[in-house]
Amino acid sequence: MTLHTPLTRLLGTRYPIIQGGMSWASSNAALALAVSRAGGLGVIAAGPMYPDALRAAIREVRAGTDAPYAVNIPLYNKRAQEHMDIAIDEGVPVIIASQGGPQKHIGRARDAGIKWLQVIASPDHAAKAQAAGVDAVIAVGLEAGGHPGPDEIGLQVLVRAVVRRVSVPVVAAGGIADGAGIAAALCLGAAGAQLGTRFLLTPEAGVCDAYKEAVLAAGVADTTLVGRGRSPVRMLRNAFAHDYLAAERRGDATTLDTMFAGSSLKQAAFDGDVQGGKVEAGQSAGLIDSVQPAGAVMEQLVAETRDALKRVAALAG
Amino acid sequence: MTLHTPLTRLLGTRYPIIQGGMSWASSNAALALAVSRAGGLGVIAAGPMYPDALRAAIREVRAGTDAPYAVNIPLYNKRAQEHMDIAIDEGVPVIIASQGGPQKHIGRARDAGIKWLQVIASPDHAAKAQAAGVDAVIAVGLEAGGHPGPDEIGLQVLVRAVVRRVSVPVVAAGGIADGAGIAAALCLGAAGAQLGTRFLLTPEAGVCDAYKEAVLAAGVADTTLVGRGRSPVRMLRNAFAHDYLAAERRGDATTLDTMFAGSSLKQAAFDGDVQGGKVEAGQSAGLIDSVQPAGAVMEQLVAETRDALKRVAALAG
Numbered sequence: 001m002t003l004h005t006p007l008t009r010l011l012g013t014r015y016p017i018i019q020g021g022m023s024w025a026s027s028n029a030a031l032a033l034a035v036s037r038a039g040g041l042g043v044i045a046a047g048p049m050y051p052d053a054l055r056a057a058i059r060e061v062r063a064g065t066d067a068p069y070a071v072n073i074p075l076y077n078k079r080a081q082e083h084m085d086i087a088i089d090e091g092v093p094v095i096i097a098s099q100g101g102p103q104k105h106i107g108r109a110r111d112a113g114i115k116w117l118q119v120i121a122s123p124d125h126a127a128k129a130q131a132a133g134v135d136a137v138i139a140v141g142l143e144a145g146g147h148p149g150p151d152e153i154g155l156q157v158l159v160r161a162v163v164r165r166v167s168v169p170v171v172a173a174g175g176i177a178d179g180a181g182i183a184a185a186l187c188l189g190a191a192g193a194q195l196g197t198r199f200l201l202t203p204e205a206g207v208c209d210a211y212k213e214a215v216l217a218a219g220v221a222d223t224t225l226v227g228r229g230r231s232p233v234r235m236l237r238n239a240f241a242h243d244y245l246a247a248e249r250r251g252d253a254t255t256l257d258t259m260f261a262g263s264s265l266k267q268a269a270f271d272g273d274v275q276g277g278k279v280e281a282g283q284s285a286g287l288i289d290s291v292q293p294a295g296a297v298m299e300q301l302v303a304e305t306r307d308a309l310k311r312v313a314a315l316a317g
Numbered sequence: 318m319t320l321h322t323p324l325t326r327l328l329g330t331r332y333p334i335i336q337g338g339m340s341w342a343s344s345n346a347a348l349a350l351a352v353s354r355a356g357g358l359g360v361i362a363a364g365p366m367y368p369d370a371l372r373a374a375i376r377e378v379r380a381g382t383d384a385p386y387a388v389n390i391p392l393y394n395k396r397a398q399e400h401m402d403i404a405i406d407e408g409v410p411v412i413i414a415s416q417g418g419p420q421k422h423i424g425r426a427r428d429a430g431i432k433w434l435q436v437i438a439s440p441d442h443a444a445k446a447q448a449a450g451v452d453a454v455i456a457v458g459l460e461a462g463g464h465p466g467p468d469e470i471g472l473q474v475l476v477r478a479v480v481r482r483v484s485v486p487v488v489a490a491g492g493i494a495d496g497a498g499i500a501a502a503l504c505l506g507a508a509g510a511q512l513g514t515r516f517l518l519t520p521e522a523g524v525c526d527a528y529k530e531a532v533l534a535a536g537v538a539d540t541t542l543v544g545r546g547r548s549p550v551r552m553l554r555n556a557f558a559h560d561y562l563a564a565e566r567r568g569d570a571t572t573l574d575t576m577f578a579g580s581s582l583k584q585a586a587f588d589g590d591v592q593g594g595k596v597e598a599g600q601s602a603g604l605i606d607s608v609q610p611a612g613a614v615m616e617q618l619v620a621e622t623r624d625a626l627k628r629v630a631a632l633a634g
Contacts, residue, residue: 003632004632005632122537122538123536123537123603141471141473142459142471143470143471143473143474151537151538152538152541153460153537153538153600154458154459154460154471154472154473154491154492154600155471155472155473156458156460156471156472156473156491156492156493156498156501157460157492157494157537157600157601157603157604158537160494160495160497160498160601160604161536161537161603161604164604174471174473175471175473175474176473177474177477178477180477180504180505180506181473181477181505183504183629184473184501184502184504184505185501186504186629186632187497187500187501187503187504187625187626187628187629188497188498188501189497189625219440219478220439220440220468220470220474220475220478221439221468221469221470224469229566248568249546249568250568251565251566251567251568251569252568283470283471283474284474284477286440286474286478287474287477287478287481306633308504308506309504309629309630309632309633310633311504312500312503312504312626312629312630313626313629313630313633315320315321315322315503315626316623316626316627316630
């Protein structure tokens, strides 16, 4: 079965499924390569990568598959310009830009024949991205791990609002971990789905085992948003999150600044401190029961999506 | 077209669509009657009603249609026992219980042949409700207006988690305002959808025009959760919400207690104070562009649901 949508036609992938770019977890070639080989869009997360490492990862993915893949570049990052130069120089097929407007770089990327997908979390930002010429938008609901945006709009509502607002393809992200979720996104008018946490729980993801085990053990209510009013991050309710939220209730702004800056994703993902670090994960952590190779995840997602679509097709009589 | 699911078979309705019980807005016969006549499940919200008014509303709906309807009874309410006695005495076909466990009353209702639907906001509460013998659960995502529960789980994730946890039919609620949203809920494995805010914006809804106009003007990011750590309420970001959230950032617990108790839904819904009162509404307010009769809303929802299901059925090939 194929599952062709405006997104697969835009990207040239077999399936309308994107692996979310995740700092550390997909800051390597292994995860992106496995997803792209299996018919999805694998995404290298440039954020924490040194320039040479990014270049090497791009080349490794390109050497391993003819299928399309992407590089995710957070635009606020101090290395964004370098990452952009490398992606364009290496001729990656797709750039996924997040945390910043596309205006500064999109012209050069499009001139080089690169597709540009923009991560947004509100209908207004979607409209601005479309006006700037992006090929598609990725709409991130508040269920998402990492940075779901300040407006806290649930995926169900966000996708409907964005689909009504723009004419470019819309990818639904945040809260999706299985094929029923992908089928639901298609019903909402999305052209595809992006899954992060589901691909975090694969052997290919570049975070330590303690991080994966903590996310695997989490239920749907075991994440929280930390840093409201700053840059909200969805993470597991660990010791750091607990202490931070307690300081928030006290209205202790000074402590909050210090705490927020003093804990990091790297501390959890790389050093294994899953109590003191930021263990970023989406609410869909509670829907995932096993660590499986990314290729097997892709196969399962496609089969489940087909099953869900056939089940509801019968209702349409 | 029919849209038969385990929910329509349970309730005997033509469509798997429930009008959310809303204090004041559906604390009368008009809205429930219009929805039930049009093939959905109309719901009288007993919460703020005097016993005689509830009895009269039930009789008016029963006199106006042979179709099934329901009474929503918040179980924490000081009049819950009286409301329950009236519903059972009048032989309503369906009770929808919220804000409290079903154990105390469900035996008597079921003995009287009444179907019992329980509103829940977490997989654990769904499992407890099923163990207590409810006929179905209504899973409320954090997108919902009014009381979406403390765990703040997005609808997309919550429905998947609850469907995996219980075998009774699951109704998706919160964040749904159109047929694409209903179709998405069916994809997620729900047996139907409950819509509140969409039915708030009807002439039949018993809130003042100023309230409806404020909700109609709201965008998807114009609601917020007020009262985290107390009993969170989703409402428009009006003057009251603004002041409350500012006090929350100061960590000013005394002011918060006073403010939370000092503002009410009645103040907005009945007295028309849409800046100082609690204007409860869901995020889906941003998806609704007009006030339409409830019967016309039902027709449109059914047509849109069919369209969405047909659109994705083509993908399943």
